Amino acid sequence: MKLTIEQVRHVASLARLSLTPEEEQRYATQLDAVLDAVAQLQELDVSGVEPTSHATLASSLLREDVTRPSLPPEKGLANAPAKMGTSFAVPKIIE
């Protein structure tokens, strides 16, 4: 299995990571090595086996649908890198 630089760039773009050219090279090599190692799973016959998403959970737990107090805006915004009034401020989205 050989990961191309184009594939690495595609995955980095999906993950919203602006990698440097050095990082792209490094991750191409290192991810190759990990993907080679995990290819071992292909040798198992898993036909008819149900996938496990949670080990001990039989079903999701539900609680009463009642409103509870949530964080007040000033607390929720306290760590914001930029804010406007009671909103998080971000760079322009639509060019």
Place this chain on the structure above:
Amino acid sequence: MELTDLSMLELAAKLAAGEVSSVEATRACLARVAQVDGKVKAFLRLDEKGALAAAEASDARRKAGSPASPLDGVPIGLKDIFLTEGLETTCGSRILQGFIPPYDSTVVSLLKQAGLPIVGKLNMDEFAMGSSNEGSAYGPTHNPWALDRTPGGSSGGSAAAVAAREVFGALGTDTGGSIRQPAAFTNLVGIKPTYGRISRYGVIAYASSLDQVGPMARTVADTAALLQLIARHDPLDSTSAPVEAPDYREDLEGGVRGLKLGVPREYFIEGMDPEVEATVREAVKAYERLGATLVDVSLPHTKYALATYYLLAPAEASSNLARYDGVRYGLRAKDAKGLREMYGLSRDRGFGSEVKRRIMLGTYALSAGYYDAYYVRAQKVRTLIRQDFTKAFEQVDAILSPISPVPAFKLGEKANDPLSMYLMDVFTLPCNLAGLPGLSLPCGFTKSNLPIGLQILGKPFDEARLLRIARAFERENDFSRRLAPL
């Protein structure tokens, strides 16, 4: 004997008897931190004011004869993965530098209600991804038993702080061994409870189907006492189990006579350190002398656990860590042009190399065209690994194995080789994949005085029995009472 050398319960007895105050114990911890943490580097930050205020309140309760819990007034430390209201929490990452949580994790609230002063926040591999603490953006922690060696990871700061007697106990988290391996490397008792036993609310997520909170302490009884305070259902965590916790100390001295203990052949592998193997086998034999029956068991899919884990955990991480986007908290690249570039640059600058590696791997495994071949297949193998344990537990009450194939390794030794670092978790990951409880117990030392840990794995919600099995061994020797030469 120094005050800080006491176990949590020994200190609690002195607090109850009025021989020492919580303020004195907390000041002793702070003095010990000042004395040794320049070498150990377990703490990312102290909360001197908060800890002393909690200690004063505890002393007032003790004086009034109404302690809030058996451990009221016993100072502890917290891995920096737990949200603490008003106290910076970074998860070992640059991306969360300066982040002040607006609320407490459920476990932190429980410990505060129980009266335990929180001395500070402890170092860890960034976002709990790592087995050596070298992944911290703030520099590695050093092992109090040998300062040129790792304390393990990712809860390495928690382990080192307790082993160095800077605090009496600590909380860590364990996704693939992150409580048990550092406990083994620093001669502590640590338990990763059953998935769902402890609330994950307000605990920064790495891999949500595997993450679990647990206590680390110097004795089995301390570990049981600390677990008691946090093992309960939490409606704020929908994966928290509505299962009543038993009294973990009630049956602690019950011994192992009549118990069947499994020894899985797949956990004694080629390439293991010979001193580790010999010491663990010796401990296993000791259980036979103590009246348990040893049973050979097989967990045939063990060799697939590493590959399964390194697909599922990064996949979950890539999803969980999508929230660090520079919008609501954490680092933002201010020089970015447009939203898309702000996401990309903030994340590239804020995350360290191991975190980016796992995000890339996880994103790949979840991406179109690879999802079935990697992610879904790994989930199916996870089922096979769980079934191995289910079958083994039809025959035995618990399983004994090594924690790590090697003792604490030198800092820098594996830092540039991700695959050899991943191999460090080979004996601890299956337990997380199966959601089972696992305990790490001091069981001896190498010739160069490095601690070795025994792993005890159990059935779901069978923590009380694991603690009892651990205690049966602990009272036969002095291993867990030996203190790091620092």
